[in-house]
Amino acid sequence: MEPKSAFLQNLQESLSEGTFVKLTLSKPGRKGSDLKNVYARLVELKGETALSFTLRYATKDETKNHPIAEALGVIDLWLGEDFLNADLFTTQADISLQYNRKRKARLFRRKPTHEAPPARSHDKPKQYFIEPKGNAYLHAMGITSANGKVKADGQRKFRQINKYIEIVDSLLQQHGNFPQQPHIVDMGSGKGYLTFALYDHLLNNRKQQPTITGIELRDNLVDFCNTLAPKAGFTGLQFVAQDIFEYQPARIDMLIALHACDIATDIAIAKGVDAGAEIIIVAPCCHKQVRKAMQATDALQPMLRHGILQERQAELVTDGLRALLMEEQGYDTKVFEFVSTAHTPKNLMIVGIKGNGNPRDRREIDRIKADFGVSEHYLERLLLPVG
Numbered sequence: 001m002e003p004k005s006a007f008l009q010n011l012q013e014s015l016s017e018g019t020f021v022k023l024t025l026s027k028p029g030r031k032g033s034d035l036k037n038v039y040a041r042l043v044e045l046k047g048e049t050a051l052s053f054t055l056r057y058a059t060k061d062e063t064k065n066h067p068i069a070e071a072l073g074v075i076d077l078w079l080g081e082d083f084l085n086a087d088l089f090t091t092q093a094d095i096s097l098q099y100n101r102k103r104k105a106r107l108f109r110r111k112p113t114h115e116a117p118p119a120r121s122h123d124k125p126k127q128y129f130i131e132p133k134g135n136a137y138l139h140a141m142g143i144t145s146a147n148g149k150v151k152a153d154g155q156r157k158f159r160q161i162n163k164y165i166e167i168v169d170s171l172l173q174q175h176g177n178f179p180q181q182p183h184i185v186d187m188g189s190g191k192g193y194l195t196f197a198l199y200d201h202l203l204n205n206r207k208q209q210p211t212i213t214g215i216e217l218r219d220n221l222v223d224f225c226n227t228l229a230p231k232a233g234f235t236g237l238q239f240v241a242q243d244i245f246e247y248q249p250a251r252i253d254m255l256i257a258l259h260a261c262d263i264a265t266d267i268a269i270a271k272g273v274d275a276g277a278e279i280i281i282v283a284p285c286c287h288k289q290v291r292k293a294m295q296a297t298d299a300l301q302p303m304l305r306h307g308i309l310q311e312r313q314a315e316l317v318t319d320g321l322r323a324l325l326m327e328e329q330g331y332d333t334k335v336f337e338f339v340s341t342a343h344t345p346k347n348l349m350i351v352g353i354k355g356n357g358n359p360r361d362r363r364e365i366d367r368i369k370a371d372f373g374v375s376e377h378y379l380e381r382l383l384l385p386v387g
């Protein structure tokens with residue numbers, strides 16, 4: 001039997017006998033092909049066995065599921081044309097089909113590297129922190145349809161909501177001592193979808209009794225959110241139309257400011273620090289203040305003659321110093337990307353958890369400012385010197 005037919009027969013048998021582990025196709029056979037390799041595994045879809053292909057392109061992955069007979073046909077077409085290498089792993093043997101430059105095929109059979117087939121994944125509905133169904137506020141905000149399905153143009157926000165809740169949840173788990181009835185302030189709450197989602201998660205998933213206050217300059221958004229909160233049954237959620245600079249909280253356990261513009265992020269951090277918030281979460285937006293206060297040093301001038309690089313530099317310095325200044329105030333900080341840049345370019349998150357921080361020599365921060373040619377960082381002005 002010729003090698004390709006023997007390979008396909010082995011594949012078919014492994015699928016029917018339950019010895020199949022996985023299959024990979026590699027070494028693209030067509031010049032300039034964007035499809036780099038394919039990885040196949042067995043899944044159960046609506047009670048039917050299928051092969052799930054992950055197609056790896058240069059810049060993205062795509063998943064396609066095919067019933068077994070159809071999948072074998074697709075693989076037959078790919079072998080020796082789109083892919084010149086195929087590796088089949090079964091519990092009986094590892095079998096490779098390899099084509100040389102003249103497209104002559106050879107079959108190799110080795111001892112198996114897998115003892116048992118992997119557990120098959122099922123098409124269970126995905127579990128989210130925030131479920132799309134039955135959440136009136138998601139529908140009112142235009143993220144889901146009336147029957148609780150995430151709309152095509154709501155997907156990005158829905159993913160962002162769930163990623164955000166996942167992060168907050170993990171911070172709460174790390175913290176351990178976070179109060180059962182916390183007061184949380186969301187500064188620059190905007191349309192409020194993240195604020196509502198957090199309230200929903202704390203109340204319904206974590207069984208806490210939160211009070212959350214959203215502070216927002218725009219009256220129309222505050223009215224919208226205040227009308228919606230009681231309809232969603234969120235009695236401890238309220239919104240205040242105010243400049244965050246003026247807001248004087250009695251108590252803050254968690255301070256949040258997501259995409260609050262420029263120095264609004266600094267004001268929020270300072271309010272959180274002053275109130276002794278246990279957790280501070282900010283996702284900065286624009287970085288105009290430091291950009292204006294930054295004069296490239298002679299050493300950096302040749303590189304920073306490009307405006308875009310000046311902007312990147314301003315972002316780096318603004319957020320880097322924010323984290324250092326928070327550490328100086330006794331917060332342990334983390335800086336990371338919280339959603340893929342494909343969802344939003346504003347994806348940096350700075351988290352501070354009250355702890356030991358890193359009380360540092362003031363001259364260290366001064367030196368960084370001097371090295372980057374920064375005359376002033378607004379947060380420094382707002383925070384009281386430590387010690």
Ligand SMILES: C[S@@+](CC[C@H](N)C(=O)[O-])C[C@H]1O[C@@H](n2cnc3c(N)ncnc32)[C@H](O)[C@@H]1O
Binds near residue numbers: 215243258
């Ligand atoms: C880009 S939106 C972000 C909204 C929300 N946090 C989110 O991430 O979806 C920023 C919001 O902050 C509000 N804002 C900016 N400066 C503010 C200030 N000084 N006081 C209160 N709200 C402010 C704006 O009106 C805007 O609605």
